[in-house]
Structure formats: structure tokens, C-alpha cells
Amino acid sequence: MPVKIAIASGKGGTGKTTVAVNLFHFIRQFRTNHVLLVDCDVEEPNDLIFFPDATPVDEKDANQLIPEINTDKCTFCRRCVEYCEFNAIVVIPLVQFAEINPGLCHSCGACLVACRDEAITEKPYSIGKIRSHTIDGKAHLLVGSLKIGSAMQTLLIKTLKKQPVNEAEIILYDSPPGTSCPVVTTTADADYVILVTEPTPFGLNDLKLTVDLLRELGKSFGVIVNKAGLGNRDLYDYLDKENIEIIGEIPFNKAYASVYARGALLKQIPKEIEDLYQNIIIEIIEKTGHYA
Amino acid sequence: MHEITLLSGKGGTGKTTIAAALASVARDAVFCDADVDAADLHLILKPDILEEHRLESNWVAIIDDELCTHCSLCVEYCRFDAIHYKPSGGLEINPFDCEGCRLCERICPEQAIRSERNNNNFWYVSNSRFGTLVHAKMGAGEQNSGKLVTEVRKKTREIAQNTGAKFIITDGPPGIGCPVISALTGTHKVLMVIEPTKSGLHDAGRLIELAGNFNIDIFAVINKYDINDQVTGEIEKYLHENSIPLLVKIPFDTVMVEAMLQAKTIVEYQPYSNISKMIHQIWESIAETEYTEVEKVK
Numbered sequence: 001m002p003v004k005i006a007i008a009s010g011k012g013g014t015g016k017t018t019v020a021v022n023l024f025h026f027i028r029q030f031r032t033n034h035v036l037l038v039d040c041d042v043e044e045p046n047d048l049i050f051f052p053d054a055t056p057v058d059e060k061d062a063n064q065l066i067p068e069i070n071t072d073k074c075t076f077c078r079r080c081v082e083y084c085e086f087n088a089i090v091v092i093p094l095v096q097f098a099e100i101n102p103g104l105c106h107s108c109g110a111c112l113v114a115c116r117d118e119a120i121t122e123k124p125y126s127i128g129k130i131r132s133h134t135i136d137g138k139a140h141l142l143v144g145s146l147k148i149g150s151a152m153q154t155l156l157i158k159t160l161k162k163q164p165v166n167e168a169e170i171i172l173y174d175s176p177p178g179t180s181c182p183v184v185t186t187t188a189d190a191d192y193v194i195l196v197t198e199p200t201p202f203g204l205n206d207l208k209l210t211v212d213l214l215r216e217l218g219k220s221f222g223v224i225v226n227k228a229g230l231g232n233r234d235l236y237d238y239l240d241k242e243n244i245e246i247i248g249e250i251p252f253n254k255a256y257a258s259v260y261a262r263g264a265l266l267k268q269i270p271k272e273i274e275d276l277y278q279n280i281i282i283e284i285i286e287k288t289g290h291y292a
Numbered sequence: 293m294h295e296i297t298l299l300s301g302k303g304g305t306g307k308t309t310i311a312a313a314l315a316s317v318a319r320d321a322v323f324c325d326a327d328v329d330a331a332d333l334h335l336i337l338k339p340d341i342l343e344e345h346r347l348e349s350n351w352v353a354i355i356d357d358e359l360c361t362h363c364s365l366c367v368e369y370c371r372f373d374a375i376h377y378k379p380s381g382g383l384e385i386n387p388f389d390c391e392g393c394r395l396c397e398r399i400c401p402e403q404a405i406r407s408e409r410n411n412n413n414f415w416y417v418s419n420s421r422f423g424t425l426v427h428a429k430m431g432a433g434e435q436n437s438g439k440l441v442t443e444v445r446k447k448t449r450e451i452a453q454n455t456g457a458k459f460i461i462t463d464g465p466p467g468i469g470c471p472v473i474s475a476l477t478g479t480h481k482v483l484m485v486i487e488p489t490k491s492g493l494h495d496a497g498r499l500i501e502l503a504g505n506f507n508i509d510i511f512a513v514i515n516k517y518d519i520n521d522q523v524t525g526e527i528e529k530y531l532h533e534n535s536i537p538l539l540v541k542i543p544f545d546t547v548m549v550e551a552m553l554q555a556k557t558i559v560e561y562q563p564y565s566n567i568s569k570m571i572h573q574i575w576e577s578i579a580e581t582e583y584t585e586v587e588k589v590k
Contacts, residue, residue, distance in 0.1 A: 043468045043469045044494070044495040046495070083395070083398065086393075108393030108395055109371050109395060110393050113395060148505075149473070151469055158373075177303040178466070179329045179432055180434055180471075200549055200553070202552065205330075205335055206330040213432035213433050230546065231549055231553060254544065257520075258520045260489060261487075263489075
């Protein structure tokens with residue numbers, strides 16, 4: 001079984017992608033080539049920006065099943081309307097009208113069970129793309145990209161996580177921001193979660209929400225403080241009080257931010273950053289019991 | 293009444309910092325924090341809560357061990373892989389995976405499954421030093437961020453209508469998924485806050501494409517523009533090609549973080565600074581067009 005590590009944050013823009021991309025890079029360098037990076041931030045996937053030389057391997061549609069009502073068979077009994085908890089079905093017997101609103105449908109299948117006239121069938125409806133890339137045939141990147149206008153980001157993350165993992169020994173999940181269902185889906189099967197935060201009031205507030213969530217989910221986790229040196233000590237006081245381990249600190253550096261900005265994160269790596277990730281990887285490997 | 297929604301696609305570009313700064317210069321406005329799963333605007337606006345409301349949330353199914361015969365029909369029917377065997381035997385439902393469709397409840401031959409409402413979402417009407425703020429606190433791991441966004445925006449509109457406020461400033465969520473779709477529906481203007489990174493540009497592009505489907509006017513600001521002048525140039529070109537007015541380019545300055553630490557907006561912290569002038573400029577550009585439109589209607 002591969003070790004699964006999720007990188008999450010609560011607040012956006014704290015450096016999840018930076019950490020995920022660097023971990024991927026340094027795990028290959030120090031540990032194993034059999035590593036898979038999964039970009040679960042399907043609304044705004046950015047991991048590929050940092051690997052311009054990655055070779056595309058596969059691309060496919062991810063689908064949602066949307067039911068359709070055949071009004072020739074429908075008896076307008078409205079049983080499906082009663083079964084649908086999402087108000088996605090409109091049936092007006094008087095004018096023999098029956099339709100499903102794909103924007104509200106959760107594809108739960110309840111209407112199919114409800115219908116006694118075989119009037120409902122499901123058709124696949126694209127919610128986005130799943131793309132697979134490789135660096136050297138061993139390390140892979142898996143990217144989900146939500147179709148613009150689709151509200152089914154959680155389903156896409158679930159589909160993404162069911163893809164084959166290509167003999168990966170370590171899997172990294174780059175999580176979307178926030179604390180709602182897409183984050184739960186991303187971290188659900190992770191052996192360890194790295195929370196990336198910044199020492200500002202916004203960073204701390206959103207970190208607290210995420211810590212509450214991970215504790216409710218029963219996950220083990222540690223924190224990387226990014227942009228250290230900005231802000232104040234409140235974050236450190238909180239981590240200390242809550243007994244949360246800091247597994248790394250990345251100092252704020254405007255020049256480094258500029259390197260990230262143009263997507264050249266892995267082209268110019270300062271020595272101290274390399275050392276930092278080497279330590280983080282050793283720590284995580286110890287925590288997850290991966291001795292490959 | 294006009295609603296201006298701050299969005300970015302990418303997280304952490306400065307939406308909330310700029311929304312708070314706009315709050316301190318806006319006249320005739322009420323405020324809405326629509327980033328419900330990581331709400332931060334209240335950290336600067338320090339509101340006094342006047343009303344607390346609970347949002348009736350989705351259903352979560354529960355199995356009664358006494359009645360369950362382990363036939364596993366529910367496992368077969370559940371499309372969300374939410375029902376599993378417990379290590380101790382018997383079946384259980386993972387509340388985080390349960391979508392609340394209640395199909396398992398309906399098909400269970402033993403009637404061993406019931407559903408309960410998950411009531412962890414709250415929203416508030418508050419008073420701040422700049423005016424009324426409507427905001428929310430979502431329960432950990434909740435599924436209804438879109439619904440909660442719709443709820444806080446509906447309430448903000450109601451207040452704006454009742455008080456005769458001309459503007460609503462809404463701090464939006466990151467991304468392009470369901471909470472953003474809920475935040476875009478029916479708003480009048482989008483103020484994009486873009487940071488000059490490849491990711492920032494890529495994500496802004498996806499959001500602008502989404503907003504295009506809604507036919508909403510878009511304005512943009514580039515925040516921390518001097519982090520990378522070249523990418524800033526690319527963003528300016530992109531905005532120009534898409535006919536999106538660029539209102540100001542705000543430089544990177546740690547004074548923004550200093551102000552945040554004092555729970556102040558940049559305009560309160562350094563009223564005569566360059567950045568504060570730019571905030572006034574943003575507000576004037578937005579408000580001016582609104583006032584002219586209001587005049588035209590009259």
C-alpha cells in the first residue's frame with residue numbers, strides 16, 4: 001500500500017502548491033522515483049505549471065450521470081419528485097411536463113428507483129478532464145480540471161482518486177483551499193496531512209478551522225509555517241498551546257516569491273530550501289512508517 | 293442597489309484585505325462575507341453580532357444496529373460509497389461521505405435507516421464600524437457552502453433594500469466551483485483581485501470565462517504587482533485583450549500585514565499612503581459608474 005500524504009491549508013495562497021511540488025521533486029531526489037502527485041484542487045489546478053517538461057500520458061473525461069425522463073413512458077405520477085431530495089425534478093401532470101435540472105441533480109439514483117414506468121435513464125455528462133503526465137515513466141502527475149460552469153468539484157476529486165496509481169510508493173494530494181466537502185474528500189484516505197499556513201491573523205483563523213476539521217476526521221497532521229517572518233507570534237502560541245508540531249518553516253523572501261511567480265520554482269532552488277525539504281521528508285517518512 | 297463581488301480564482305491574492313479597505317471608504321454600502329468556509333472579513337471589521345441564524349442543512353443517514361440485518365442492500369444502492377462494514381461487524385454510514393439523498397432510507401427492507409438534519413451552519417447579521425455585515429460560520433466539512441453563500445447574499449440584499457443602501461460589497465470565495473457559482477448568480481459587478489503569478493493568471497482566466505457565462509461586468513486590480521513585473525505585463529495584456537478595465541496596480545508592501553495585525557484596514561492604518569489612495573481610486577471607479585447608472589434610470 002502506498003503512503004498517502006495530503007497538503008491542505010484552509011486559507012488560500014499560503015503555499016500548498018509550492019510545498020506539494022517541492023515534496024514531489026525532493027522525494028524523487030532523495031527517496032524514490034515511484035511517486036505520484038495528484039492535483040485535487042480541480043477548480044484551479046496549478047501543479048503542472050511547474051513541470052513544463054512532463055510528458056502527457058493520458059487524458060479522459062470525468063462524467064456525472066444525469067437522468068433523463070422519457071415523457072412517452074412517463075405516467076406523471078410524481079413519485080420521482082417525492083424521492084428527489086435536491087428539488088431537481090419538475091413534473092406537471094396537467095401539461096404532461098417532466099424534466100430534470102442537471103444543475104441541481106446530485107446523481108444519487110433515487111429517481112431511477114422511484115420510477116415504476118421505466119421512464120428514466122441516465123446519460124453521462126462531462127464535469128471535467130483527468131490528465132495524467134509522467135516525468136520519467138516512474139513519477140507521475142495526475143490532474144483533475146473542473147469544467148467551467150460545473151458545480152461537481154467533489155465528484156471530480158472522488159473520480160480522480162480512483163485512477164490507477166502506477167506503482168507509486170508515495171502519493172501526494174494537493175488539496176483545494178477551504179474546509180468544506182472538497183477538502184474532506186481530498187484528505188479522507190490520507191495517512192498524514194501537512195497543513196501549510198502563514199503567521200498572519202487570516203492564516204491563523206483558517207488554520208484553526210482546518211485543525212478542527214482534521215481532529216473530527218481523526219487525522220494525524222503537522223504544520224509547515226510558510227512566509228515565516230511576516231505577521232506575528234500568535235500562530236506559534238496557538239500551535240504550542242494545541243500541541244501541534246511544526247515540521248518545517250519557510251522564511252518569507254520576496255526574491256523566492258518572484259521565482260514562484262514565473263513558474264520556475266524547481267529551476268532555482270536555494271540550498272536552505274533543499275535542506276528544509278530533506279528534513280521534512282525524513283520527518284514524514286518516520287511518521288508514516290515508510291522505509292522504502 | 294448594486295452588488296460588487298470580489299473574486300480571484302486563486303486563493304490568497306488579497307480579496308479580503310481589499311474588501312475590508314473598500315469597506316472603510318465606501319458610502320451607502322452594506323457588506324457580505326461570502327467566503328463561508330474560510331471567512332476572514334470579520335477579523336478586520338470586528339463586528340458585534342446582532343442576530344444569529346441556523347441554516348437548515350442537508351440530511352445525514354444513520355443505521356440502527358438493533359434493526360439492521362446486514363443485508364447490505366444499502367451499500368449496493370449508495371452512489372457515494374458512504375456505507376461500510378465496521379471492523380466490529382455491522383454497517384455504518386460515514387457522515388462526511390453521505391450526500392443526504394435518503395435513498396438508503398427508502399430501500400432498506402428493515403426500516404433500519406433514518407436521516408437527521410446536520411445543523412452546523414450559522415449565519416449572522418452584525419454591526420461594524422463601517423456598517424452592517426452579513427457573514428457565516430460553516431460547520432467543519434459541511435457540504436452546503438453554496439446554499440450558505442446564497443443565504444448570506446439574500447439577507448444582505450434584503451438589508452440593503454430596507455435601509456436604502458446603494459451598494460453591497462461582497463467578499464467572495466476562491467475557486468470556480470459551486471460556492472463561486474452561488475456568489476456570481478445575480479451580482480452586478482465582479483472586482484477581480486489578481487496576483488502576478490502564473491497560477492494567479494491561469495486561475496483568473498478560468499474565473500473570467502465562468503463570469504462570462506453570467507454576462508457580468510468585470511473590473512480588475514493587480515495586487516503585489518512588483519512581485520514579478522513580467523507576469524504583471526502578461527496579465528495586463530490578457531486584461532486588455534478581454535476588454536477588462538484594470539483599475540490600479542497595488543505594490544507589495546508589508547504594511548498591509550502590519551495593518552491586518554492591528555485589525556485595521558490599510559486606509560485606517562495609513563490614510564495618506566499611496567495604497568490608500570489607490571483604494572479610494574478603486575471605489576470611485578466602481579461607485580462612479582454605479583451612480584451614473586442610477587442617475588440614468590431616474
